[in-house]
Amino acid sequence: MANDTQIVKGILEGYILKIISKEELYGYKTVERLNEIGFDVNEATVYPILTRLENKGYLKVKKRPSPLGPLRKYYFVTREGQANLKEFQKTWQQMMKMVNEVMEVNDHDNQK
């Protein structure tokens, strides 16, 4: 999936919160996880999102030395982040329902 639209960036924010709530991740690992799922994103897309989520207070960080030497930031979801994630999931379900309904109507019309 291409990453150049606002809607994808919005979805990415929610999705990043979700995967970080499951396991502690650092920047590069987060990109890898997203690539595995099918998001065509790179570090330049993901790092600004992580920074934005951290600045909003949805993520907190712990720094530990990486095997290569410099300190590495590991991300964790905060209580505010969990609340935001729930809100995102609720909105996402509603949107999915609406989009599916519209698509089904269109498919039905096309079959006629």
Place this chain on the structure above:
Amino acid sequence: MTTRNKVLLVSSIILALLVIASIVVWKITGQSSGEKMPVVLFVTIIVISILSVFVVYFSKIQKKKYEKLLNQEYYEQYEIIKDAVANSQLSTATKKDFSEDVLELLLSAQESGKPVASVVDDPQLFSQEIMSSFAKQYRLALLDLFDSLIAFILMVLGASFMLWLEQTQQSFYATKLDVSMIAFFILVAFLLIPVTKAGAGTRNPWIFMIPVAGSVLFVLIAELLRAFLYDVDLVRQLLDGSERMVPNMITLIIYLLSVQLFLILK
């Protein structure tokens, strides 16, 4: 050494040489007209000029411990991002934090064998996105203006102090600055510094030549004005006029408080 570093080093050397040359000319012309420049002032300016080249080398060019682990391709991208961050309005702690994060991110990507283009395709856009996550555009513009005002005030106070050192028998508040010098300070504070800072996060290394080019252009324009438009009052005033920029203690206090205020607001 990357092209950016070569340009940066050469421009700092040229600037230092220009300052040394102008101070030597000032001393020679001063001697012939009977005005003596204090030896301490002469030596201090030359030493500061030479030291500035070393400061540029050690702070901007020499690679830090972990930066040496990046290969040439990765380092070039990292350098662009680092420059954009260093010249941004982020706090010193955030700048350091951000540079370390990006370095670690790029080292991990390099270690996994990814080509740099697939990691950071546009380092300028990448830096801008990070900066906008910290502050809105209008706030960043306002902070840039504060920087320019601080630079202008410090240049005025610094130049007034240096000129006063030449004639310590007179009051500091009687020291006059040439109008052309004030115009040059305005040019540097409100145009050359902001343009150079804004361009520091781009792929164009020649941006570091802007301070040198701007200074040379200013002198050239001044000389052309002297040659062709000296009859115009405004031009004569610009080239040969002088003004007291710190006429009394209240003005000095206003200057100093303004600098403090701008620093607090930042």
